[in-house]
Amino acid sequence: MESDRFERVMAVMRRDVPDRVPWALWGHFPAVPFLRYYSWEKANRDGEESAKAHIALLRALDYKMDLLKVTPYYRYMACQWGSRFRFVDNQEDAETVDVVVKETADWGKLWVLDPRKELRENLRAVEILARDMGRRMPFIYTIPSPLVQALHGISTPERVYGDMKNQPDALKEGLEIITQTCIDFARACVDEGATGIFFGIGGGGQIWSRMSREQLEEYGLNYDKKILDALSHAPIRLLHICSNDQEDPQKDGGLMEEGWFKRYPVEAINWWDKSFTPAPVAKEIYGDKFCIVGGVDQRQTMLHGTPQQIEKEVKAAIEGAGKDGGFIIGPGCTLFQDTPLANYNAVARAVEKYGVYKR
Ligand SMILES: [Zn+2]
Incomplete structure (x- = not known):
């Protein structure tokens, strides 16, 4: 039954034990070779292209995943404010051509984007997926945090860190506008039928190693909470x-x-658990508050491993962090575009084999 997926995912969000461990994998669709008829560049300006590519992904898999994470090009808001990026040959990384905030005064040029005007194509992807999948499969849309967007697309680390030091009020004015845009857009996504959001912090780098705890709270958490609340x-x-x-x-x-x-204020957390803080350790710390999402290594096994190695990794992850529910098998970050389709299917097969709880 298709609706089992919804119940399964909702159960782990409540940190309950579902009928089996859910799984979800995400990449920059359609920037993957096996979705060869779709364009990553076009998906950034055409919501139907993005929605169709995600539907094509679900069709390409031998097993249907339990939760679909919809991945637009992560600078979609920056594009509407006037930043420009160059897409080449369906490569997942697009080079920066120009950013809208070059000088401190440029933060004042930003305005709150309307989800039904400037962001209508992103919202249209949500509307099409909601119509196609209804309540049979939960899906979440990706929103990068205001700080990530400011650093990596709307402006640059040089500008952001310079303003943090010398012109913090101007930077905060910009972050407020990005935050309000995220709030309006996220609410519109849920109104259109998305089950929620995938909220990314730290993406693009130059955050954890460059900001003090106080700065993370003042320029990161402070705005992130407004959106999530x-x-x-x-x-x-x-x-x-x-x-x-x-x-x-x-x-x-x-x-x-x-x-x-x-x-x-979230239901679930996801990080690269093969790189820092193994999932069983995090389950001890966060398991009473959050569902844990992880267990497969996007950099090693998913990209270079054999299906047998992936099955082993999934089995070990479920044994290590799946006990008492509240766990979803997923990657530590977006899958690389050259990840073989056979390895997606290996995750699903392993979950079918090893993800059933004894009752
Ligand atoms: Zn990531």
Whole structure:
């Protein structure tokens, strides 16, 4: 039954035990070779292209996933404010051509984007997916945090960190406008039928290693909470704590394992658990508050491993963090575009084999 997926995911959001462990995988669809008839560049300006690519992904899989995370190009708001990026050959990374906020005074040029005007194509993707999938499959739309957007698309780390030091009020004026845009857009997504949002913090880098705890609270958490609090009626608020080889919130400040992220009003958390803070450790710390999403390594096994290695990794992840529910199998970050389709299917097969709880 298709609606089992909804109940399964809602059960883990309540940190209950579902009939089996749910799974979800996400990449920059359609920037993957096996969705060859769709365009990543077009999906950034055409909501139907984005929705169709996600539907095509679900069709391409041998098993249907339990939760669909919809992944637009993460600078979609910056594009509407006038930043420009160059898409080449369906490559997932698009080079920055120009950013809208070059000088401190440029923060004042931003305005609150209307979800039904400037962001209508993003909202149209949500509307099409809601119509197609209804309540049979939960899906969440991606919103990067205001700080991530400011650093990596609307402006640059040089500008943001310069203004944080010398012109904090101008930077805050910009962050307020980005925040209000996120609130209006996120609410519109839920109104159109999305089950919630995937809220990304730390993406693009130069955050965990560069900001003090006080700065993270003042320029990050403070705005993030406004968006998440405005969505308290949404069934799923999934927090993605992004990291890379240079920095993560455990190595830089010990935030992850002291429970700092409990301050986020969300149902679930996801991070690269093969890089820092293993899922069983996080379950001890956060398991009474959040559903844990993770267990497969997007950098190693998913990209380079065999289906057998992936099955082993999924089995171990379920044994390590799946006990008593509240756990979803997922990657530590967006899958690389060259991740083989066979490896997506291996995750699903392993969940079918090893994800059933004994009753
Ligand atoms: Zn990430």
